[in-house]
Amino acid sequence: MKANSPWVFLPLGGFVLLAIVLASGLGRDPQELPSALVGKPVPSFSLPSLLTEETFTEESLTGRWQLLNVWATWCPTCHVEHPYLLTLAAQGVPITGLNYKDELPAARDYLANMGNPFTHVIVDSDGQLGLDLGVYGAPETFLINPQGEIVLRHAGDLNERVWREKFQPLLPAAKPVTAQGEGV
Known part of the structure; x- marks a missing residue:
């Protein structure tokens, strides 16, 4: 290859392109996952309840503001977030649980022993609803409006800071909830 050949600049051009692609990801929050x-x-879905004989559909998630929380007993971060979900539930925040790719006896035992923050628990044994929602893994929480539309998606644990900064501003006339269960 000649020194003045345009092919000499190909490695340099590749390096510059790679640097631009990598730099575009800097400063992004890895918890922020886009949701289409x-x-x-x-x-649409039709799935059974974990605790009753009911069957739930997408219509079950209409009529009020609520959270849809994707969780599983095999998920360590779900154990971390569970006490805050109990706090939110005690303050009257409706939370529907989506038990994701879990062993049903383990999920029932978990809620019996740790407390149940959920108004309903939908079983997604094969993960199809999770896939349709674009779930990467548990936990993930979706804010659903009364029309059954997804308003917000959060990947990772739902905690006081996330609730205050991301969820609460989207809710009409919501009171802040602290980890101690007190309205602020």
Whole structure:
């Protein structure tokens, strides 16, 4: 290859392109996962309840503001977030649980022993609803409006800071909830 050949600059051009791609990811919050479903209805589903004989559909997630929390007993971060979910539930925040790819006896025992923050618990044994929601893993929490549309998606544990900064500003006339269960 000649020194003045345009091919000499190919490695340099590749390096510059790679540097631009990598730099574009700097400063992004890794917890922020884009969701194509924000502003759209919860996908259609028909799944059983973990604790009753009921069957739930997307219509079950209409009529009020609520959270849809994706959790599992095999998920260590779900154990970390559980006390805060209990706090929110005690303050009247409706939370529907989506038990994701879990062993049903273990999930029932977990809620019996640790407390149940959920108004309903939907079983997603094969993970299809999770897949339709774009779930990467547990925990993830979705804010659902009364029309059954996804308003917000949060990947990771739901805690006081996340609730205050991300969820609460989107809720009409919401009171802040602290970890101690007190309204601020």
